[in-house]
Amino acid sequence: MKALIARLNHETNTFSPVPTPLEAFAPTYGEQAWQANKGMRTAMAAFIDLAEQWGASLVTPVSAMANPSGPVDAGAYAQLTQRIVDAAPGCDAILLDLHGAMVAEGSDDGEGDLLARLRAAAPGVPLAVALDLHGNITEKMVRNADVMVGFKTYPHVDMYETGEHAGRLLGQMLRGEARFQVCWRQLPLMSHTLRSTTLEGAMRDAVDAARALEAGGLPAATVFAGFSLADIAAPCVSVVATCRAEALESAQAAVDALAQQIWQRRSGYVYRSEPLADSLRRAAGLARGATRPVLLLDHGDNCMSGGTCDTMDVLQAALAQGLSGIAVGPVCDPQAVAQLIAAGEGAQVEIALGNKVALQRIGLHKQPLVLRGTVGAVSDGSYTVTGPIYTGQRCHMGRSVRLDTDAAQIVVTEQTHEPWDLGVFHCVGLDPTQARFVLLKSRMYCRPVFVPLSAGLVECDSPGVTTSDYGRFPFEHVRRPVYPLDAL
Incomplete structure (x- = not known):
């Protein structure tokens, strides 16, 4: 048996000015793609482990992942997807580790277009897809997959488990134990x-309900939150199930019922930002008498949603309010x-x-923040x-410098980077646990590490390309009406 296993991940913020060329993916090919995932916690790693257990011959044409950013360069998309399509003929199984919210120049449905090409290149070959919880699901994606499973955690800590789930179901198909079909409902x-x-x-609660459906016998059920910072037809919430072909009607009824439950609680999926000045005053109150730092999360400029990682609004406002440390x-x-x-x-x-990076798609051009201080440390930015x-x-932020000012110590890097770990600070000799405030450009991924070390967390919404204020985005292609842009 011959199994095609590949990884191609990108979450596209169509408002982001950060480009997405081929080098942003740091792609590996063939044997190197296998090595890049074997023993890791990716969905592709789970596919590899399962296929090796099956005794299959592995074809790993590419493993490529780029941080969220603007639309993928047309040439990069063509090259990466063509490697996967070219590897499909002659394979007996296809297992793909995708994101689900890729927009490329010339393709608003990066994953759907790829899956359709694979179906044409390898008709009838069982195909399983593992997706991110923030996938923007489309009819083309659903129609061209036999098995579709998405993450059930955010922060995402079940990437491997999701791949194992999807691969296990595909294994049943290969052994002739089941025929699967994907059904869905988008809201x-x-x-x-x-x-x-x-x-x-x-x-x-919605994810718990999906888990209950699986416990009740549905092979797979996923609630996809969607990624709304994509100006496409439907960057929306979807419920997706992989069901036995003979049970399609009952599975669709279960999917519809869960979708209706989500719709009834639709206001629970909307975030209402408070004014930035109010957030910082609240943070100052939390810091009084605290023995641990207060986290300030600048989610308006989060690189893992396509942010530039260079907007200075939160730091500037914090300094204006007299915050220090x-x-x-x-x-x-x-x-x-x-x-x-x-x-x-x-x-x-x-x-x-x-x-320094103009936010043209949302009409913002800001001036740099002038600071005086001391060059505290220089490093290669690795941890x-x-x-x-x-x-x-192993993470690399490019050359990195600690700039020490009277009120703040700032890690300045050559590359955008999510603060996954204390290593972001340790690599330049800074212990963030000794600070009064820790300002991170992050939404969620920092939390498992930093929240346990903090006295409290304050979400700070700044005017960037990942702000929660939908009013800043000139949506042109989103199908209307849609909640909360419209009253429904």
Whole structure:
């Protein structure tokens, strides 16, 4: 038996000015693609483990993952997808680790178009897909997959388990034990990312209901929150099930019922931001008498949703309110990094920091924040994640510098980077647990590590391309009416 296994992940924010060329994916091919995933916690790793247990011959044409950013370059999309399509003929099984919210230049449905091409290249070959919880599901995706399973956690800690689930069902097909079909229901509901956490609220309850359906015999059920920062027809919530072909009618009824439950609680998927000044006043109150730092999460500029990682609104407002003892990081500003390194450790500097990437799609052009301080430390910006997300992975932020000012110590990097771990600060000699405030450009992924070390958490919505304020986005292609853009 010959199994095609590939990974191609990108969550596209169509409003983001951050480009997505081929090199953003850091693709690996063939044997290197296998090595990049074997022993890791990706869905592709689970596919590899299962296929090896089956005794299959593995074909791994590509493994590629880029951080969320703007639409994928047409050439990059063509090259990466063509490698997968070209590998399909002659294979007996296809297992794909995809995201589900990819938009490329020339394709609003990156995954759907890929799956349709694979069906044409390998008709009748069983095909399983593992997807991110934030996938924007389409009819083309559903029609061209035999098995579809998505993450059930956000923060995402079940990537491997999702791949194992999808692969296990495909294994049943290969052994002739079952024929599967995918059914779904999409809602006119654009959820906010901060209301898609599975730790609480309406989303947690919906995911629990999906788990109950599986416990009751449905092979797979997933609630996809969608990714609303994509100006496509339906960046919306969907309920998807993989069912036995002979039980399609009852499975569709279960999917419809769960979708109706979600719709009845649609307000629970909407995040209402408070004014930034109010958030910072609340943070100052939490810090009084605290022995641990207060987290300030700048979710308006989160690189894992396509943010530039260089907007300075939250730091500027915090300084204006007199907050001090702030550990900040990382701020992406390659120009500032070069200037600070040229000045040298210990040098007194005046620097224009951040706000250098124009946010043209949302009509914002900001001025850098001028700061005076000392170059505290310089490093290569590398660290190893201690967990629980991407445990053991080696991360690289590019050359990184610690800038020490009277009120803040700032980690400035050459590359955008999600603060997965304390290593973001440790690599430049900074212990964030000793700060009064820790300002992170993050929504959710930082929480498993940083929340247990903090005295409290305050979400700060700044005017960036990942803000929760939908009013800042000039949606042109979204199918209307849709909640909460419209009163439904």
